[in-house]
Amino acid sequence: MNQVSPILLIGVGGAGCAIAHGVNRAFGESMRHVLCDTDAVSARENSRFILLGGDRLSGHGSGGDVAQARLAAEDSKHAFDECLDGVRLAVIVTSLGGGTGGGATLEILKHLRQLGVPGIVFATLPFSFEGEERACRARGITSMIEEAAGAAIFTQLDNLIDNTDNMAEAMRRAVDTLASGVTLFWRILQKPGYIRLDTERVKKIIATAGRGRFATVSVQGPTRAGDAVDALSRSPLLAANQGPVRSILLGILAGDDLRLSEIGTIADGVRDAFGRQASFDLATVNDESTFSGRLSAVLMLFEAGRAQADDGEAVSATGQKRRRRDANPLSQGPKGRGRFTNVEPTIYNGEDLDVPTFSRRNIILDI
Ligand SMILES: Nc1nc2c(ncn2[C@@H]2O[C@H](COP(=O)(O)OP(=O)(O)OP(=O)(O)O)[C@@H](O)[C@H]2O)c(=O)[nH]1
Ligand SMILES: [Mg+2]
Structure with missing residues (x-):
């Protein structure tokens, strides 16, 4: 392997x-x-x-x-x-x-x-x-x-x-x-359960997901699915003040006793807690030797949505922003750097200071 x-x-x-x-x-x-x-x-x-x-x-x-x-x-x-x-x-x-x-x-x-x-x-x-x-x-x-x-x-x-x-x-x-x-990515591909994601799908999700955060919980007992949702909703690692959620990747890992109703409870609970508007991908992993009696949920929240470009290529929100910037005649995108070609952008607090303020703030000039 x-x-x-x-x-x-x-x-x-x-x-x-x-x-x-x-x-x-x-x-x-x-x-x-x-x-x-x-x-x-x-x-x-x-x-x-x-x-x-x-x-x-x-x-x-x-x-x-x-x-x-x-x-x-x-x-x-x-x-x-x-x-x-x-x-x-x-x-x-x-x-x-x-x-x-x-x-x-x-x-x-x-x-x-x-x-x-x-x-x-x-x-x-x-x-x-x-x-x-x-x-x-x-x-x-x-x-x-x-x-x-x-x-x-x-x-x-x-x-x-x-x-x-x-x-x-x-x-x-x-x-x-x-x-x-x-390890979620290896487990999804090596021990797929009822709901599978193949390599190409995982690759597509990752290629365009953007900045993200993740948390994981491990639970046992008859109410484990609800407990997992509660714990994820309260996790400081997923705190709501960190940025909008545009896409969600949820992995549910368990042994042979995983019930479909548990998958439903966790998937619904997560979407209710973190955004029904976000695109949603779910994979289950069936691994009796590792998870026997136990259920683990790994939740990743990403800030860049997945969208299809005109040419069918998936692009991230950052990519969409870059495409919009390149289409603008006043663009300071890669082609517009003139004699500053091959110079690294000046990034401060996540903003490219080489791009004029009006472009960074998305202000449309009436000219
Ligand atoms: N989890 C973990 N984090 C550590 C450990 N040691 C350092 N860190 C963290 O890693 C950060 C980067 O430190 P290093 O990994 O030593 O730095 P480096 O990337 O090797 O860079 P240079 O040595 O400066 O070339 C630190 O600021 C700590 O936050 C460790 O043993 N375990
Ligand atoms: Mg070092």
Whole structure:
């Protein structure tokens, strides 16, 4: 299964490699995966490892330098090509706050996109106790990652842990939570239940989903379906103030005792709680050996809707915005950058400051 899997897990940066390694272990079977970092210490036994940058950084990390990490990943991007045979979808796990997690992820995503492989990114944002510099570095790169990825889920580390945890428990809890979201895609394809999504559908969902958030619950007992809806509705990871929900992906994972009425209860409850207008995809996973008597629900909420472009190609809300901008004669889109072609956009608080304010605010000029 490992060799033919159409999904590749990529861990990027020090913490990203540690989390990806933990996710791989939590899954219980070997996943097709590769780890990469500018720091050689992130290499793990039995995992393919790509040292980013080689001579540029001498294998000791970027020291929080996003620009150096981007150059390092650009230098090494073709090392990924030989890992991509038959890959239809990349799942990238990283932690923002240092240099490599953000910088290298961005360049890897761009390279994958050129090769026609959409990526979903699961990225953690620093603990608040890490201070403003790391938080700021993380914030500075999120919108660029979001733009380069099909889908990007940013999770505040503060929300993944319990305040009574010691550091080791906190990290274990963070890895376990992320693992339940990250592994959903493998489970959907490997152990499909009554309601299936195939690789192409999963790829299409991911290619256009945009910024997202996710939470997972694990429940048991006669009222487990209702309990799952209650817990998801109250999860701080899905808080309503984070942005509009345009599409929903729900995975229900259970053993042989999963009842159709339970699927109905959870699907209806989730749509009532998070938006009937949003497009909705559901997959069930039947895995008696892992979930016997237990039911897990993994819910992903995305902010960019899926729409069909005129040419039949699915485009994200970001993509639709870009198309509208390109159609505008005053557009500052990629073609309109004139002598600033090949210059990176100036992103501040998620906005491209190279685009005039009236365009960013969607103000129509009567000219
Ligand atoms: N879950 C988890 N997060 C961690 C761990 N260590 C650090 N982090 C988080 O990961 C963020 C990025 O740190 P690193 O992964 O060390 O940085 P990097 O991506 O390797 O970047 P550079 O070393 O600066 O090139 C930190 O700001 C923390 O929020 C860990 O062991 N587990
Ligand atoms: Mg590092």
